[in-house]
Amino acid sequence: MTTLRQLEYLVTVVDTGSFTRAAELLHVSQPALSHQVRALERDAGGPLLERLPRAVRLTPMGRAMLPHARAALADAERARTAARRAVGLDGGEIQVAAVYSITLGILLPVLRSWHERHPQVRVRLMEFPHTDALLAAMAAGRADLAVGPAPREWDGPVRELGEEEFVLAVPADDPAPDRVPLADLADRSWVHYAPGNGLAEVVDRACAAAGFRPRAAVRTEQTAAAPLLAATGLGTALVPESVVPSGFAGRVLHPEPPVRRMLAAYTRPHPDPLTTAFLDTLARCAQAGGGA
Template identity: 70%
Template structure:
């Protein structure tokens, strides 16, 4: 029978990209980790990972298994928190998923307010590099709430928190100003070479949406 520990091993190996780094993070020996992974694969009837010279790669079976493994671990953590809450050993925990850009700028002031108003409720922050990873995590039930750009066709509840302001930095001989306020119509920058965020970055999606809205 598949155990939660085996699922944790699988997720950690995938996230770290290495059996060696996963063993260090999990505080187990690499042979013990490899043994549990082989037992998991034997029980499922096929390989979950390809062992490459410098990394590991999910097989088709592994890609199908991974979101369910993450969801099972998240459910187990919520069950642990619910039990501790019922026993009075903790006042609760809120799991918040976000992208790195939000955790650096938008989130810290909100966390300070949360801590002031709800000192008995801990916050567990889960950060992702890109918006698509954030969407997959929420689909798999890995967190209670997410803070980031709205995914296309998202079926769940959404609450708008506000508007984030962006500025475009231009060279001294850049586009001419539209008016005395110094504002520039984004449409005039359509043919310029942009230094942009990496593809998939949550802020990149917001900027692209703003440019599209500007025409």
């Protein structure tokens, strides 16, 4: 019979890439760890891991089991946390997932407000570069609440937070007017995003609507780096207004037509009171800010 401990051992071996490191992290002997993984493999009906001389690799059966193992462990942790909350043993923990730009923008005042009201509650923040990864994490049970672009389909509660406004970051001496048609920038070089960053699609769609394809001078995986790279003259960057740092060395222009996307927070079908309270804090801060 498969146990949570066996699933934890499997996930830890995969994450560390080594039986030795996994045993050290789990504070068990390596033979005991190996015995439990072999028991899990017998129960599964085949090998889950390929033992290589210097590494460990998942078999096809192991790749199929891994996401379910992670989901089972996350569900068990949520169950323990919910039980502790119910009897008031401690403040527990809330797991929040977000795309990169959200963390840098609207989540900062939310987390500050939440900590002031609930200092005893731990917040575990998980960040993802793309909406698809965010949805996958929620579907796998890795988080209590997600914040990002509004999902097209989701079974649980979804609360719209407002529209995220995008601006153009350029060097301080850029001659363009404060409001500029995006089509007028077709011949420029661009600070673009790496394909794994969901903002790459936002830029491509906005430029396509203006009739051109942006010519990337540099691509970055880090959302916060885009306006800084643009300020140095490497190219124009389309960025969420909320990630432009205070004291920005460049200029901020507003594209015409405006570029926006709807942001939302969504939870599992039956959120617990702590998750609901965090969602309320998030919505209140978004409203106080005049939108997300």
